[in-house]
Amino acid sequence: MRILITLLAAVTLVTSLPSRTEAHPHVFVDVTGSFVLNDSGQLEAVRIHWLYDAFTTLMVIQNLGLDPDRDGTLDEADLNRIIEGETDWAPDYEGDTYLHIDGEKVRLSRPQKAWAEAPGDQIGVGFTLSLRKPIDMTGRTATLKLYDPNYYYAYTVTDKSAVEGPAGACRFEIIHFDPDEEIAKLQVQLRALSREEIPDDPNVGGLFAETLELTCP
Numbered sequence: 001m002r003i004l005i006t007l008l009a010a011v012t013l014v015t016s017l018p019s020r021t022e023a024h025p026h027v028f029v030d031v032t033g034s035f036v037l038n039d040s041g042q043l044e045a046v047r048i049h050w051l052y053d054a055f056t057t058l059m060v061i062q063n064l065g066l067d068p069d070r071d072g073t074l075d076e077a078d079l080n081r082i083i084e085g086e087t088d089w090a091p092d093y094e095g096d097t098y099l100h101i102d103g104e105k106v107r108l109s110r111p112q113k114a115w116a117e118a119p120g121d122q123i124g125v126g127f128t129l130s131l132r133k134p135i136d137m138t139g140r141t142a143t144l145k146l147y148d149p150n151y152y153y154a155y156t157v158t159d160k161s162a163v164e165g166p167a168g169a170c171r172f173e174i175i176h177f178d179p180d181e182e183i184a185k186l187q188v189q190l191r192a193l194s195r196e197e198i199p200d201d202p203n204v205g206g207l208f209a210e211t212l213e214l215t216c217p
């Protein structure tokens with residue numbers, strides 16, 4: 001379980017909180033995703049970076065007791081606590097990161113090489129998720145979907161997302177969530193849910209997925 005969802009779920013709703021915390025989604029994340037290719041052009045990992053909204057950052061700092069000297073700067077110990085909380089996942093948690101190659105799901109490792117930062121009034125966490133073995137991408141398409149099944153977190157892919165390594169003639173594309181009329185109506189219904197309520201569909205967040213796609217000739 002990521003520490004941020006645990007902290008926010010425990011917060012008592014008060015009138016001073018912004019209204020957007022009263023509905024799904026509750027946490028807003030700018031996510032940068034990268035396909036990592038080795039020197040042979042094989043896909044060996046994906047790299048993820050989460051940058052949390054300012055309100056979520058404030059809640060984490062307050063609830064974890066970070067920045068005790070209140071100088072506005074998180075030290076190494078603070079950042080290590082964030083890394084530990086954000087990468088110590090439950091066995092069934094997949095990091096809201098789902099990789100498919102030619103439609104077949106590919107299992108990813110637990111977070112590796114994790115790091116944290118605190119630029120301005122936000123905190124960020126980055127890590128690598130490795131494939132069990134590198135996969136030759138010749139004539140294949142890799143699709144990386146980023147979403148929270150329960151839609152507690154809302155992700156927006158940044159234009160920093162890319163391919164790391166020799167992509168050659170491969171085509172990389174960012175596909176942003178674009179709601180149709182029916183999905184827009186569903187969003188309105190979800191916004192009416194309180195923090196404690198869970199959507200009826202346990203995988204509703206998949207309808208709001210942001211997608212990265214790598215297609216190789």
